[in-house]
Amino acid sequence: MIRPALDASAISEAVRHGETTVAEVADAFLERIEALEPDVHAFASFKPLQVRLQASLNEGRGLLAGVPVGIKDILDSADHPTQFFSPIYADHQPSRDAHVVTLLRQAGALIMGKTHTTEFAYMRTGPTRNPHDLERTPGSSSAGSAAGMAADFFAVALGTQTAGSLLKPAAYCGLFAFKPSFGLVSLEGVKPLAPSFDTVGWYGRSVRDLGLVARVLIPGFELPEAPRRPLHLGFCRTPRWDQVQPEVAEALEHAVEQLRHAGHQVSELKLPDEFAGVFDDHLIINDCEGARSLAKEFEQHRSLLSPSILAMFDRAAATTWDQETAAKARLAALAPRLNERCQPFDAILAPNCAMLAPLAVDSAENTGPSDFIKFWGAFGWPQVNIPLPRAEGLLPIGLQMIGRFRTDGALLRVAERVAAELLTDRGH
Amino acid sequence: MIRPALDASAISEAVRHGETTVAEVADAFLERIEALEPDVHAFASFKPLQVRLQASLNEGRGLLAGVPVGIKDILDSADHPTQFFSPIYADHQPSRDAHVVTLLRQAGALIMGKTHTTEFAYMRTGPTRNPHDLERTPGSSSAGSAAGMAADFFAVALGTQTAGSLLKPAAYCGLFAFKPSFGLVSLEGVKPLAPSFDTVGWYGRSVRDLGLVARVLIPGFELPEAPRRPLHLGFCRTPRWDQVQPEVAEALEHAVEQLRHAGHQVSELKLPDEFAGVFDDHLIINDCEGARSLAKEFEQHRSLLSPSILAMFDRAAATTWDQETAAKARLAALAPRLNERCQPFDAILAPNCAMLAPLAVDSAENTGPSDFIKFWGAFGWPQVNIPLPRAEGLLPIGLQMIGRFRTDGALLRVAERVAAELLTDRGH
Structure with missing residues (x-):
């Protein structure tokens, strides 16, 4: 029986070597989810039958063979709704996966479901709680991915970061996290917030897992030799x-x-x-770009946007072109x-x-x-x-x-x- | 009767002032398309009934009231397939519009259809011909948008540019074109090629039309006073x-x-x-980013990619991380x-x-x-x-x-x- 606390490198190796089956891996994680999800609320969309179907079709090959992965609900997915934690997109079903979701599937991963984000990866939080203390927040905006990692619902999870959205939940939930250099990971099918900063990143159980996922999501990525001298x-x-x-x-x-x-x-x-001045400059750009990125939702569905998004629009309107x-x-x-x-x-x-x-x-x-x-x-x-x-x-x-x-x-x-x-x- | 050669500023003003109806505008352009499209091949998807339906629902308000627009088939659209001129995406129907397509609709525009692009906005050309001489290319990659403008199929058209994809067809087809500063226009729902350069731009019949569309697609955009002194x-x-x-x-x-x-x-x-060295540096980045952006298609559908895309992957593979x-x-x-x-x-x-x-x-x-x-x-x-x-x-x-x-x-x-x-x- 696979332990949900194993890292992705260990799980995929065990699967590739036939020491366990993808179905066994899926069962172990599904059991964990069914026990703790009612308290953690990591998932925006979770379909256990769909996970079992994927497991039964999984060939047990690839860098992430049989590795359960959570996907922040700011990335499109063809087999789950993508709702951005906004009523504007309630039950919205994309026609195709975000580029990185396809790359995960091609590497043999099991997509466990969509994890809660804040509204459009900005500030309004969802129902997710921190498994270390259920009275506390897991942080934002990659809340469900982080809480699900801390609760052992999957071995890897995708998040995104514009200001602190990947690393903050990692701090609060005690996770290894990696936000790559800007521009390395495809943003196709990822809802933009501030395109000067928006970056897909991920959580893992170990630093080696962070590198393993980098090899899948950054084609051409290679890990150099580790330095042996003192750092x-x-x-x-x-x-x-x-x-x-x-x-x-x-x-x-x-x-x-x-x-x-x-x-x-x-x-x-x-x-x-x-x-x-870097902090303030980041805020100015985040506000102005955020207002442009959400212009269509602001135009048509203003009453469905949260006070924090509306405040961002107010600040953007008060910022001149030259200030940005x-x-x-x-x-x-x-x-x-x-x-x-x-x-x-x-x-x-x-x-x-x-x-x-x-x-x-x-x-x-x-x-x-x-x-x-x-x-x-x-x-x-x-x-x-x-x-x-x-x-x-x-x-x-x-x-x-x-x-x-x-x-x-x-x-x-x-x-x-x-x-x-x-x-x-x-x-x- | 509206003349298809009027610019968008004139059309929208005539519509707003009740001098013509959106249905009349649609008919005039549809007639033009039906006469010349068999020679020009501007459209990847064209549904005249759908245009008439939009026209009948159009309220004749907004900066682009009743203005016929063509959309390069590299942008997602909810009412037409989005195929990127690739057999991999034959008949693929997105679930939602690209952000800019929604902004056009919100401003009152009529979406006339999807226009031919080269394969993934890269090099392999489609069937589109240059209305100035049907033996000649309209240029690439925004071929259908440019040829359709030159043939008076719409008054505005969207394209994208990574290297020369918007301006080159403008030169070959004799069009006003505007590629805004990088990062101003949302890329949500636009297939990435080289994200360091990818930019949505547009064609118009006049410089004032280029500015009119900028006001719609770049929230907060304002035109300054023109300088009166000699330039x-x-x-x-x-x-x-x-x-x-x-x-x-x-x-x-x-x-x-x-x-x-x-x-x-x-x-x-x-x-x-x-x-x-700028030319070569652009090529290096375009190749490496292009190979990352199309990694999922390369992994799964290599035999359906053109020689020019495969050559890009070869060059990217021969380029080191440090060179990029x-x-x-x-x-x-x-x-x-x-x-x-x-x-x-x-x-x-x-x-x-x-x-x-x-x-x-x-x-x-x-x-x-x-x-x-x-x-x-x-x-x-x-x-x-x-x-x-x-x-x-x-x-x-x-x-x-x-x-x-x-x-x-x-x-x-x-x-x-x-x-x-x-x-x-x-x-x-």
């Missing part, structure tokens, strides 16, 4: 470090100390004041300077979320700031979340790792070593 | 001027002289040698330098295509180079085509006008003056 890491508190709650700050600093004790060099990376142009120009000018400052490091360490997962009841329109995530996402750089080892019963805390633009493979290799060091120290 | 234009022959055929070069130089005689300053803009990264970095580094050199000018004038429309029989996999178009598109800058006045019976020649990034409104205003000057000289 040189930059620890960047980012200009808003003062927002980080003491418990989170302490855990991050402890992780940095662990890495130093393991023989790696971790240097403080201080960014000059000119980087303090200037925000884009500032980011473009800062990118090479950030690259230069980060060049000496194998990767950057930074906070992911400033806080622990807040209570769901307080999170209907806001699950907490994404500042430390969007700071790097503004430049399209690849980002990873490493869940810090935590004592039983404590809420998860995430360590963010960042690579320079298009150094995705190297970042995953460095993340693999960092994750191993942090776990080792835990005494496992 | 200062930069004439950029671009590093590949030696490819321009004598007849085209002569026509462009004549246009420059006309503008000078009209009192405008036209200075030669010479770019330093470092810009000579370097190409992107070079373009990013050149962008501010190009901006600085173009800052003194109200707009840039440049060749559009180096040649006149070639024979269709020679154009099955290649309708001619797009170098002068993709040079500017590589930076995401807005581009306009002005059809040069030509004696009856001569094939069209296009003058390309370019603005700096996100100066779209100003570019259209300058283009309006340039077009008027060139027409005035013709003696109309």
